[in-house]
């Protein structure tokens with residue numbers, strides 16, 4: 045069984061084709077732009093290299109967010125449309141979990157994060173599982189980084205925590221200052237999401253996939269205009 | 280490292296095209312349109328016959344914001360896109376197996392919204408080896424007319440909507456020359472702004488049109504003719520004049536009958552649109568005048584243009600309302616011309632907010 049995996053939810057573009065027990069191929073670029081232009085050519089190029097045709101795919105796994113709204117939509121729209129056209133299942137995988145997978149095996153807390161502007165981050169807390177994956181321990185959220193670091197101290201106490209993601213660099217000083225020696229900063233390559241992880245996580249959940257029509261992004265927050273409108277209704 | 284062979288996608292598309300052209304069967308184009316707030320998919324036969332034209336409108340959603348919110352529109356598109364496409368195929372009684380090409384709007388429009396349709400169309404094209412065609416949204420509006428009657432060249436098209444006001448000359452299929460366009464607000468935009476000033480709900484066009492018929496055009500308002508030879512439009516001065524009139528009246532403690540103001544505003548917009556269109560049609564010896572875009576629903580504009588075209592002996596085509604507002608049937612109709620020319624897009628097709636309407640004629 046072969047599954048195509050896609051991540052365009054943040055700055056990195058990554059695509060992979062995986063089987064249950066191995067990665068057939070993976071492509072990752074950190075050009076930080078033009079996901080719309082490059083995604084389909086990247087998929088096409090990788091599948092040509094692997095000598096695979098689309099109808100040889102058994103499913104698709106996609107980074108569902110959080111992340112750049114537009115980036116998430118490009119990935120999700122592409123994945124659900126391809127799955128629908130091929131009559132195969134599509135599953136969404138958290139973009140944060142994809143990054144957290146780079147730290148699978150780490151015995152402390154695993155903290156992937158993406159910057160969400162105005163001092164906020166998209167983040168969550170993960171822990172290594174016996175099967176070699178990582179599972180959510182502290183729910184994903186959009187939160188002020190300061191508040192998040194306080195919450196981590198409360199939840200995880202003196203345990204070491206590995207901070208992951210391209211955007212950790214811009215918050216490194218604050219994290220180091222607040223968390224002290226508990227903070228572990230990952231090697232550079234661990235910061236980038238890899239579609240191979242998304243494929244590996246997704247392939248094990250293909251059976252539970254719903255209709256491709258129901259696949260929607262996970263933004264973690266409503267659109268600003270909608271938030272304002274809702275506040276006005278309740279205020 | 281340079282690839283030795285062409286991507287297999289291109290081979291598959293070429294094979295698809297060759298096989299289906301040789302079969303000599305009717306051509307079925309799947310259209311996809313997501314440039315603003317309508318998610319639409321359609322199937323049309325041979326560029327002229329609508330088999331299905333499904334429009335998932337978001338108008339109700341955006342009403343509460345008093346205008347289209349791009350982020351909200353984009354979110355809805357991604358929720359609706361495959362459902363809408365499937366519904367169009369079902370209604371047409373077709374499967375992807377029977378589709379000759381996918382035509383998608385790639386601009387102009389809201390970029391986030393465009394990207395959803397473009398991503399979906401590319402994904403389906405790649406999955407099934409179906410040729411992909413990128414369509415300019417204005418070309419789509421113009422080709423809505425071909426779903427009503429055959430086009431006769433040269434023709435002059437007036438495209439007016441919330442997003443655009445363009446006067447286009449076509450000398451043959453697939454060839455577009457912009458004679459004039461708005462230098463500031465689109466006509467529909469001016470309608471929305473004036474409607475807001477009059478306390479009318481969004482979208483304002485239909486409300487102003489209705490009010491205008493109840494009033495008398497007795498409030499003096501300017502007409503922006505610009506330079507004598509220009510086919511361009513400008514509506515921001517008119518919009519300001521309306522706002523000033525309201526403001527001054529309230530300063531003096533007077534009230535202006537909204538119906539009269541609406542009638543006067545509409546008279547000014549319509550006169551400029553109609554006279555420039557007639558002048559362009561005569562200058563280019565047009566055999567047909569087309570009206571397209573959402574504002575084509577405006578009764579005042581339809582009536583005035585009909586009357587002037589009759590006076591001048593010009594053949595006028597106005598598609599039914601369902602084809603004037605944004606829809607995918609018109610996109611598929613425009614895409615059919617590219618299909619016949621084998622003018623296909625690559626997988627790197629992008630959504631472009633400010634896409635120019637260039638001459639797409641190919642040898």
Ligand SMILES: [Zn+2]
Nearest residue numbers: 416420440605
């Ligand atoms: Zn339009």
